[in-house]
């Protein structure tokens with residue numbers, strides 16, 4: 139379902155937390171909201187599922203203005219994942235994941251089938267995990283259960299507020315990869331808040347950079363990196379510019395033949411990091427030169 143946000147604002151006691159922002163998230167795409175602490179990301183996200191009511195502006199989901207919908211009903215079709223997971227501590231894993239399907243009065247057999255499917259998809263295969271309470275799980279497991287709960291009733295939209303923020307760096311990278319590969323996610327419309335530029339570049343079809351309640355730029359990872367619309371956006375990515383360039387530029391972008399690698403992995407960086415056995419097949423000196431030339435050319439254009 140497409141999400142359209144138009145001139146959306148939120149004031150708290152005269153303070154503009156969100157200041158007339160507009161963006162579209164096409165059906166099935168991932169939109170990453172990134173910015174410094176306090177710039178208005180969470181407030182924006184919570185306006186999409188009406189946990190916060192806007193001061194002005196409009197949000198449309200599949201063309202329908204959400205103020206005309208009943209809040210709880212709207213939220214049943216919008217999965218919501220937050221950093222602190224937000225699992226109900228007194229409920230076990232099964233009951234946590236089954237929350238929304240039960241509200242929707244699904245039959246038990248359908249709920250069981252869905253839960254077992256999600257456990258497999260999210261690599262939650264530990265024995266008796268369904269009977270455990272959240273405090274008996276690791277941080278990574280809690281995060282996966284939080285994801286399973288958000289996906290349980292097959293929502294069309296997923297809102298995620300720093301979903302991987304509380305994890306250690308290794309678990310974070312692992313869960314992020316798994317997330318990207320989830321079949322379930324591919325046709326969902328996702329809006330994710332993050333502080334992490336790597337995450338934004340890995341997961342985002344489009345990225346929105348916020349500062350002091352305003353959207354400074356929205357665009358594809360390539361656009362915001364190589365064609366920043368102002369100095370704020372340029373400075374925001376400056377420290378990691380080359381690293382991010384490597385993350386997103388494909389063999390095709392670099393005009394390098396990748397016949398030996400049979401198309402995957404798509405970028406030289408991924409080939410270097412993950413497929414060391416392929417390295418001898420490539421002339422890495424030529425690859426590095428092509429990367430440097432492209433980076434220099436795009437940086438000055």
Ligand SMILES: Nc1ncnc2c1ncn2[C@@H]1O[C@H](COP(=O)(O)OP(=O)(O)OP(=O)(O)O)[C@@H](O)[C@H]1O
Pocket residue numbers: 150155173174175176177178179180181182
């Ligand atoms: N309920 C509230 N009452 C008053 N001010 C609020 C309220 N919630 C948020 N704010 C203020 O609105 C601004 C935006 O907050 P928000 O939580 O949306 O930022 P954020 O970008 O998500 O920050 P972080 O990355 O730290 O989570 C901040 O200045 C915050 O102090």
